[in-house]
Amino acid sequence: MGSLRQGTLTAVLRNVPILMFAGTFVVFGLLTPRFLEYQSLENIAKQASYIGIIAVGETVVLLTAGIDLSVGSNMYVSAVAAGLLMERFAISPLPALLVCLTVGLLFGLFNAFAVTRLHIIPFVVTLATQFAGRGLGWMLSKSRAVTFPQSVTGLGAAELLGIPAPVVIFAVVVLLAWVVLTRTTLGRQIYAVGHGLEAARKAGVDTRRVQATAYIICGVLASLGGFVSVAQLGNVNSGFGQMVEFQAIAAAVLGGASLFGGIGNVFPGTVLGALLIQMVWAGLVATRTDLYLQPLIAAAIIFLAVLLDSVRNTVLARLGRHNIRVEE
């Protein structure tokens, strides 16, 4: 009887992120019925897709107990590189995408090199690459806006089986990341490294390779997210990608990832985190909330989500303590 109630409580707590998500959706829906339509969900998913893709990469790095502050600069530089090549040499979208991803890869490689070979803490490494990357991007673009041709923006508006292309890409990235994290040795090793670097090394894990892979994945996904964003926006100006690192980290942490590594998941965690943030903003616009109040309300909702999450963890831990005794 008591255990039944406890069971319900546990079930509720375990699903707090989903409930939070649904709750917010319903509240906004009650205020603006139109918000409940399929179309608005699709819009939210579409707009959250690029941040979500980057947040997936960020989650992988956070899982190794690292952090990547350079994703914003990364997406700017790689988008500029691709855009300039398209402007100058009129290359088609696919090679441009490859260029974009290559730049992201290089970014990731550099971060990985500095973290695993030079042993500099990730925060400092990626702070430095954030500065340098932004400067590099400005140097390439002369800080002008780079415009992408119709062939790219067409991709942003394209649909696959009635689902917008950005959402499809987002879903594919999430699926791949989920498979990698839960269904490959590498993925399990990423968790192990985040759980304890020294322990992982003793267990025979090539920790350098694992860490390096995480930064490279993050780098590539940042540039992919950048490209998806560009395909929707049509141009890249000099502030492109600023503050994205905070949004990505916020999405990952809202999804339950720990900044100390080893804890977190891409699905549903990070996906929900990214969608929740986007939904709050969309909801505030849809309900025509006073502009000056919007950031205040958004912050309050996110605060509530984080608070619920921490309450959940405390309560679950306490329930767990009791359960161990009962099992014996």
Add this chain to the structure above:
Amino acid sequence: MNMGKLLLIVALLGAFGVVVGGVSCSRRGSGEDQLTICFGFQDLETEFWVAGHKAITETLRAKGIRVLERNANQDANRQLEQIRDAIAQEVNGIIIIPQDGESAVTIVGEANRAGIPIAVFNRPPSDRSNPALVIVADNEKIADEAVAYMAKVAREKGKGRKWKPLIVVGDLGDRNAVARRKGFFNVMERNPDLFETPIEVPSKWDPATTLANLEAALQANPDVDFLFTSSDFLYPQIKAVLEPLGKWKKIDEPGHVILGGLDGDSTAYTLMKEGYVDATGVQDLFFEANTIMEALLTAIEVGQKTPENWMEDPGFALTQENMAERADEMWGYRVLHDE
């Protein structure tokens, strides 16, 4: 003791010293008596600033003047520090695009105290307590004009029905954005019979935010038929949202959304020419740049230390009506045609 690592450190330090020394040496090469002007800007987020930056630096360099560029990245304090650094380098004159009017007063004061003539571009100091050369455009007035034309079109087309207006608001931390919003609302208030309550969409001067918020707004209010953007540089995003909804139509096509913006960049010009946009508020960028540069150079030449002169860029609203005669006054037109 690990000699290998120690040597590596020393080598690194040494190499760094050499690089820095080399860079500074090569920089020092340029003549000491050359005229030097510091150009401090707050950022280069939009086409308007990029074009202004280009116009000013290129013109000055063409005249053989050394230009020290300082990007404050939207931080008024950093801008103050940068201008002070420039003063320490004993530049001959300063041009700034200030972050806002209040910090401009302080920065101008710094230059006054050091006796260096200073010119303020596009954003005026919030009062005249410190003398400076100033060129301003009245953002509120220009926005008002552009929106007023759009309202006129609406009244003619609408035949008594009410319109549902939407404004893409800029970063509320930016005073120009606030002034443009105010200009827009002035028109709304003058025509209460014509407009419903406007929908405000925050852009934070960020295309991604604009795209997301505009999409959400149109989802909630699909019947928007009157749209004003606080800056022209957001047109690509507006198009990206309107097109799939079937609302990206030329002026004479059914379902056209009355469109207007402010800045007068090349995108806006193209779109007006193609017939998508009804009106755009234009600041005369090149006029502003040339006027201010000339005023500053004259002051330096005659040895004025704290010149004062407030000049106004009247600006105007370029509309489908006056496009034929006034398009060439639009800087976006000229950027397009110079290239």
Add this chain to the structure above:
Amino acid sequence: MSEPILQFEHVSKSFFGAMALTDITLAVRPGMVLGLVGENGAGKSTLMNILGGVIASDEGQIRLEGRPYSTGSPAEATRAGIAFIHQELNLFSHLSILDNLFIDGFPRIGRTPLIHRREAVRRAKEALAAVNLSISPRTRVDRLTPGQKQLVEIAKALHGGAQIIIFDEPTTSLTSRETERLFALIERLRREGRTILYISHVLADVLRLADEIAVLRDGKVVRTGPKAEFDINAMIAAMVGRQVDQLHPIRRGKPADKVLMSVAGVTEPGIVKDISFDLHEGEILGLFGLMGSGRTELGRILFGLDPFRSGTIDMCGQPRRRRTARRSIAAGMAFVTEDRREEGLLMEAPVTENMALVALPNCRRNRVPGTLDRLALRRSVDEMIASLKIKCVSPRTAAVKSLSGGNQQKTVIGKWLLGRPMVCILDEPTRGIDVGARYEVYSIINDLADRGNGLLCISSELEELMGICDSLLVMSKGRICGRFRRDEFDKERILAAAFEGHLERGPRGSSGASN
């Protein structure tokens, strides 16, 4: 007599110029259990770390089946068939048993990088069956008991095809039952022809398991030989370099009648039930129980770290509600925790800093509120270091993590003593420390009691408690199931009390004490 499977030849290693190992030469034959004993800092772990590829030796070499073997990394050691079961188990507690078993390489589906889940589960079940563990491989490791974790670690070693298995202090966190299971397993492994290197402070265990014993002292092998040549005293003599007569100091004092702490009916559902006892001035009260009996949890509740639902805890006649560690300290309590690393010490801070922590509020300077009387503090810390004989080259600068386990434990005790407590709760005060240091800790406990403090010693080592305590409480399943005075001490009766409840009920148990 077969060829040695493993030979150390003139292995030396130094840290910061100090020799940790000097010219170690040792041969191990296959299918044998080698007991490796020595005090903390004697070099046992360093030697094993070299073998396990965790660190590299400076000089000398190791031969594996006669071939030179150079250690590069733990992964290489694993490939060479050497498995190292660390004292602090090297498991990822948030991951499943499955993940832990295969973390260095899962079985894959064909040539794809995807994990072949069914195959992995099958193999994991096999591996677990080999150590007689019947749990789903998908269970998360933090849900296991320490004994089960140990078995998982061994399963991992065996599954990796290890021929040489190093056990470093495997029994520290095991219950007696789990220890028995482990020993049976080691016996079986030996019969299967695997070689075991067994490091332990529990000399009786070494004597029971080992075929041969090697004693290390100060980085040198001082004595090797077959088990028959040793008894416990001989081992101790070789370890410390002199004859040691007894393991426990003689208990002279007698508890007084004055009650220092009175516990009545303390209950927290699911944890402890109806705990009542008195602790007297000058009394050493033992608290014995199996792992999971609630002994540590009771300690935490008494000290105010965890809540309890009903009952009272009186200190010196004053009942106390709203308990926190801070209030307990102010009321004169001390709590030496079971886990030094997580709850006892600031591992990165020097000895002096650690020692001062509890006593800080007592060293206020009166003139300026909140400021420290650093001189007084330093003096009392220095005195404590001297009186506890803590060996540390630079107690003001060296991080406490560089000290031996015994000195770390003395630092923890010193920290609490500086707070001048009346009641000390000591949870596993001798865990992971060597014979010499143990004796010193027992002496300190004895002295404290003689000075009129009341002590509550929580331990899973019955011999230890029988050696030092005036009376004993036995806990099982969250209740007190037996009380014994010193003249009533009887190993079998105490153990019977400890197993009470475990014997009556099935392994799954009912919902236990949850209601």
Add this chain to the structure above:
Amino acid sequence: MDRPSGDRPVQSSGNVTSQTRIARLKEVVIGRALLSDSFVLYLSVAYFVVLWVFLPRLGSARNLSNLSSNIWPLLVLVIGQMFVLIVGGIDLSQTSIMAITSVCGALMITSGLDPELFAANPLWGVFVGEQGGPAGGSVAAAPVGIAFMLAIGTLIGSANGLAVARLKMPPFMVTLVSMFFFSGLAICITRSENVRNLPDAFLAIGQNYLGRVPTARGSVGLVPYSFFAALALAVAAWFVLARTILGRWLYAVGMNRRAATVSGVPTDRVIVWAYAVSGFCAALGSVLYSSRLGAGRPTLGENVLLDIIGAAVIGGISLFGGKGKVRWAFYGVLFFVLLDSSLYMLNLKFYTVNIVKGVVILVAALLDVLRNRIRLGWAPTGRAVTA
């Protein structure tokens, strides 16, 4: 068995006997300088001297005066951040605390608001009006305003601390949300307008100097008033950290929160204290920055966050808690400000400045890593050495 374990053999340092004594002496000197915890200071000084040779203007009175006026406000912020870093947290909300205190303080003491700009303000007619704020025009305006700002900053800091300590929320998220919220609030209560007409006594703090040196182009201030504010704060911070019980508790909580709780440290209170100090320092920094710019501004300090954390980390304050000294904070700030200023002096393109800054941060961090390796004498492979 209790030795730290690493997997690399210590490289024997070559044939020591064959080295000449001079070489050994050199090794000792370099070794000392490198291994001392004032390394960043030496690095900054060396950097300054090397550049000075090529850029004489770097050492000019005016530039030194600039440097000093740039260092102190940042130092104030970094000291505050340090308290939070010591307890193992992070405070991203410092920038928004600056913004909100700046506008609140300014609204309090302004002696006149333009009704055209402020009539839409939610506080108009209630709290502020055409004649300014409640304390506007009064003689005590400056001290009242400063006290008000410091109180608000401390309050917000404490709220952050409570959320972290009591509600057990992750510091990164708490302060990130707090950053969004209070910068939004600052913009909201001023409707984006900057607040002017501040009393002269207030402006003097950020703008005036003690002692002036004449130069070719007007005189140059020597010691800015902000120096005294920063000095007082630094001394107080040093005193708290090194001489008080609270100081010891702060380090203890940062090194091992659980062990600290068991040892009777009031962990929750200590954490709240740390965040409160951070908020207080942010407010003090806000006083200095606002008065230097002569207005209360809702966007104050929007971009200074990474400078704060960067300077702290370069100075050697650990992001993992338990490590930090006021001295180190100063070295970090010195290095950062010097770097910034010298890059402008070099007259590089604005984008090159960013690139060079990134590279220099990396090199400084790398030097720190190498130093640590030498100091420890062995290499923990696969682990990033904490700065």
